[in-house]
Amino acid sequence: MGSGWIEVVVASLLITLVGGTILTRGRSWLEPVFWKRFAIVGSLVMFAFLWILTFDTLRKTAIGKGRIPDPTVINRKIGYQLDADTGRFKPVVLGDEPLFGKTYTREEAMKLLVKGKLTIQSRNCMDCHTLLGNGAYYAPDLTKAWLDPKWEKIMIPMTGAKTKEEAMVRFLMHPDKYATWTRRMPNLHLTEEEAKAVVAYLKWMSAINTNGFPDHFGQSKLVKF
Amino acid sequence: MERLYESQKIALLYFSVAIVLFGAQLLFGLIAAYQYINPDFLYGVLPFSITRMLHINAMIVWLLMGFIGGIYWLLPSETGMDVVGAKLGKLAWFLLTTAVGIVVLVYIFKQIGHGNFFTIWFITEGREYIEAPRWADIGVVAVMLMIYFNVIATVFRSGRITGLLGVLLIDLLALAGLYIAGMFFTPNITQDQFWWWWVVHLWVEATWEVLVGVLMGWALMHVLGTPRRIIEGWLYLEVLLVFGTGILGLGHHYYWIGTPEYWLGIGGFFSSLEPIPLVAMIVHAVYDAGVHKLQTVNRPALFWIFLQAFGNFFGAGVWGFMHTLPQINLYSHGTQMAASHGHLAFFGAYVATNIVFVYIILQHLRAPEGPILDSRTWKVAYIGMIISMVGMVGALLVAGFAQTFFERAVGGATWQDYITAQMHPWVSVPYLWRFGFGVLFLLSYLVLLYDIATIGKRVPSVEVKPA
Ligand code: HEM
Numbered sequence: 001m002g003s004g005w006i007e008v009v010v011a012s013l014l015i016t017l018v019g020g021t022i023l024t025r026g027r028s029w030l031e032p033v034f035w036k037r038f039a040i041v042g043s044l045v046m047f048a049f050l051w052i053l054t055f056d057t058l059r060k061t062a063i064g065k066g067r068i069p070d071p072t073v074i075n076r077k078i079g080y081q082l083d084a085d086t087g088r089f090k091p092v093v094l095g096d097e098p099l100f101g102k103t104y105t106r107e108e109a110m111k112l113l114v115k116g117k118l119t120i121q122s123r124n125c126m127d128c129h130t131l132l133g134n135g136a137y138y139a140p141d142l143t144k145a146w147l148d149p150k151w152e153k154i155m156i157p158m159t160g161a162k163t164k165e166e167a168m169v170r171f172l173m174h175p176d177k178y179a180t181w182t183r184r185m186p187n188l189h190l191t192e193e194e195a196k197a198v199v200a201y202l203k204w205m206s207a208i209n210t211n212g213f214p215d216h217f218g219q220s221k222l223v224k225f
Numbered sequence: 226m227e228r229l230y231e232s233q234k235i236a237l238l239y240f241s242v243a244i245v246l247f248g249a250q251l252l253f254g255l256i257a258a259y260q261y262i263n264p265d266f267l268y269g270v271l272p273f274s275i276t277r278m279l280h281i282n283a284m285i286v287w288l289l290m291g292f293i294g295g296i297y298w299l300l301p302s303e304t305g306m307d308v309v310g311a312k313l314g315k316l317a318w319f320l321l322t323t324a325v326g327i328v329v330l331v332y333i334f335k336q337i338g339h340g341n342f343f344t345i346w347f348i349t350e351g352r353e354y355i356e357a358p359r360w361a362d363i364g365v366v367a368v369m370l371m372i373y374f375n376v377i378a379t380v381f382r383s384g385r386i387t388g389l390l391g392v393l394l395i396d397l398l399a400l401a402g403l404y405i406a407g408m409f410f411t412p413n414i415t416q417d418q419f420w421w422w423w424v425v426h427l428w429v430e431a432t433w434e435v436l437v438g439v440l441m442g443w444a445l446m447h448v449l450g451t452p453r454r455i456i457e458g459w460l461y462l463e464v465l466l467v468f469g470t471g472i473l474g475l476g477h478h479y480y481w482i483g484t485p486e487y488w489l490g491i492g493g494f495f496s497s498l499e500p501i502p503l504v505a506m507i508v509h510a511v512y513d514a515g516v517h518k519l520q521t522v523n524r525p526a527l528f529w530i531f532l533q534a535f536g537n538f539f540g541a542g543v544w545g546f547m548h549t550l551p552q553i554n555l556y557s558h559g560t561q562m563a564a565s566h567g568h569l570a571f572f573g574a575y576v577a578t579n580i581v582f583v584y585i586i587l588q589h590l591r592a593p594e595g596p597i598l599d600s601r602t603w604k605v606a607y608i609g610m611i612i613s614m615v616g617m618v619g620a621l622l623v624a625g626f627a628q629t630f631f632e633r634a635v636g637g638a639t640w641q642d643y644i645t646a647q648m649h650p651w652v653s654v655p656y657l658w659r660f661g662f663g664v665l666f667l668l669s670y671l672v673l674l675y676d677i678a679t680i681g682k683r684v685p686s687v688e689v690k691p692a
């Protein structure tokens with residue numbers, strides 16, 4: 001499960017125990033003040049550890065720092081493969097694959113992704129869908145939506161689009177027209193610019209290293225196209 | 226009616242709004258549940274995203290308003306004096322209520338905006354639970370500061386900080402401070418969700434849990450007459466256990482959002498310990514009630530206290546533990562499992578706390594000197610709510626297991642796997658049960674309203690003044 005976590009667990013518990021014991025010397029455990037001091041020490045220690053871990057996490061999840069790929073990854077082909085070392089799935093970059101027939105510079109890509117994120121928030125996608133598994137359960141998880149086989153197998157023919165990204169734009173602009181079951185997505189009046197930005201965002205999101213969630217995405221024993 | 230402190234009058238204002246919003250929560254929850262069954266219902270008029278958002282936002286707001294009401298209610302009894310700024314307190318209530326009203330109207334009639342910062346500032350931020358637009362966020366923080374100032378000024382004026390008040394003051398500061406963590410925009414969805422969970426998790430599994438520890442401790446003192454020394458000793462122990470496990474337990478939301486792998490171990494370890502304080506709370510409540518041989522002046526409050534202790538343990542502790550280990554959560558993450566757990570936990574831990582306070586207040590208003598507050602209808606509402614909540618949660622548990630199995634384990638978690646799993650009878654039929662039990666919950670709520678309006682009113686006058 002990676003290194004470091006046991007050290008954090010042991011250290012935080014140990015410091016709490018030692019600190020609490022020192023501060024409650026000579027006090028009976030039946031006195032409220034005994035627990036008061038332990039409560040203060042425990043809370044402060046845990047919060048301090050959270051802060052340290054937060055700084056570390058923010059550093060490791062900065063854009064372009066490995067786990068969260070650089071925006072220009074939208075110009076590349078993305079795959080999702082089993083990583084033999086960890087036994088969990090991991091996104092991989094497989095070569096060039098321009099989006100909407102275009103290769104974006106870093107600045108252009110970043111601008112597009114900001115627009116995509118703002119669009120996602122403005123339409124409350126998260127109150128129907130989950131993104132990275134968080135949100136609502138009324139509609140499919142979008143973490144790896146970019147990699148979903150259904151775009152090629154069903155949506156490209158249905159929308160008459162030439163490419164996957166074009167099919168996605170058409171679906172996002174007219175989900176009511178291209179519905180695939182009774183629970184339909186409503187038309188949220190995305191402009192073409194917004195829809196393209198959302199597609200770019202979904203592609204970027206699919207390249208985030210999510211420690212293997214969702215497991216074996218796309219390898220289904222339930223659905224055969 | 227006994228003379229009320231100004232502080233307690235403010236409490237009544239908060240509880241009135243809270244109870245109305247509770248009804249609104251149920252109404253929108255029912256619409257959302259019905260849209261699962263009949264997706265054409267209000268399609269394109271009031272989409273699921275909006276009904277759901279109203280459902281959970283009404284919940285957050287009414288629970289918070291109830292907590293604030295509870296704090297204003299216990300303030301005079303803890304400090305021995307009235308609130309310092311009565312006018313300020315009412316102004317804060319008015320501003321908060323107005324802001325909530327405006328936000329709701331915009332949600333219902335404007336619903337969505339375009340992908341730009343105007344939307345974030347004035348329509349919605351589009352982040353579950355904290356969808357409220359930025360202007361309202363800032364307004365809420367300002368109002369919270371007013372309330373905080375009022376409480377802290379009263380405490381200092383009284384010159385007496387009880388253990389309960391000390392914990393309360395620190396906890397409220399943390400609670401308000403955490404809200405700020407959810408107020409900024411970033412294109413980086415991993416960091417967005419990282420901070421988002423600071424608000425959501427560190428509220429419900431840390432600061433809110435301690436806040437209800439204070440409220441329930443005070444309630445036990447007043448409903449059962451438990452000595453303060455015991456209450457405060459337990460409260461410190463609970464703070465130690467809740468913060469000691471819940472702060473790093475936050476890691477159970479950092480398994481799969483792009484954050485480093487060490488969170489699997491840290492989150493799994495600490496969140497697995499989170500049920501411990503909840504067991505301690507049950508021991509505490511049951512022991513106290515046993516010591517007093519269930520003798521109380523307020524039967525509905527006492528029974529809701531039990532429900533709080535057990536509901537918190539089962540909803541948060543047991544249902545939370547079920548999916549908190551990373552090896553399980555990898556498959557159950559973002560399924561109906563979470564909805565099953567979320568309903569039982571919020572109901573048990575927080576709805577019950579607020580209802581305890583409603584009955585404590587009613588007793589003070591209607592039967593201050595006895596004999597005891599009791600009625601037949603509170604039992605109907607109580608049992609009705611338990612049955613319907615257990616029914617909804619049970620239904621979602623079945624749906625959640627089946628969804629996890631079919632969509633995530635057998636299937637490949639894709640769009641089509643999702644649809645196929647949703648159409649499986651083990652998932653689709655529970656949605657019918659959820660709706661049915663939801664209707665029963667609404668009916669129980671109506672009975673509760675009736676009981677709130679009538680309990681303690683028909684006490685014969687001879688009994689009101691015992692010798
Ligand atoms: C009163 C306390 C609690 C409340 C009100 C509560 C409520 C919730 C809610 C509403 C969610 C869904 C969040 C979303 O919308 O995405 C959630 C998720 C979760 N809760 Fe709790 N919870 C509480 C305590 C606990 C405890 C003590 C544990 C662990 C022992 C726990 C474990 C979890 C886990 C693992 C998830 C993530 C589910 C997923 O991966 O989708 N919760 N909780």
Ligand code: HEM
Binds near residue numbers: 256663
């Ligand atoms: C009339 C009764 C109720 C009905 C029919 C109902 C229905 C629903 C529905 C349909 C959802 C959306 C779930 C999804 O995204 O798939 C939901 C979410 C939620 N409801 Fe309720 N609800 C009811 C009562 C309550 C009560 C009393 C509470 C707690 C105080 C509550 C708390 C929640 C929470 C926390 C969520 C978000 C869950 C999550 O994201 O995991 N609901 N409810």
Ligand SMILES: [Fe+2]
Binds near residue numbers: 430474475477478
């Ligand atoms: Fe949590």
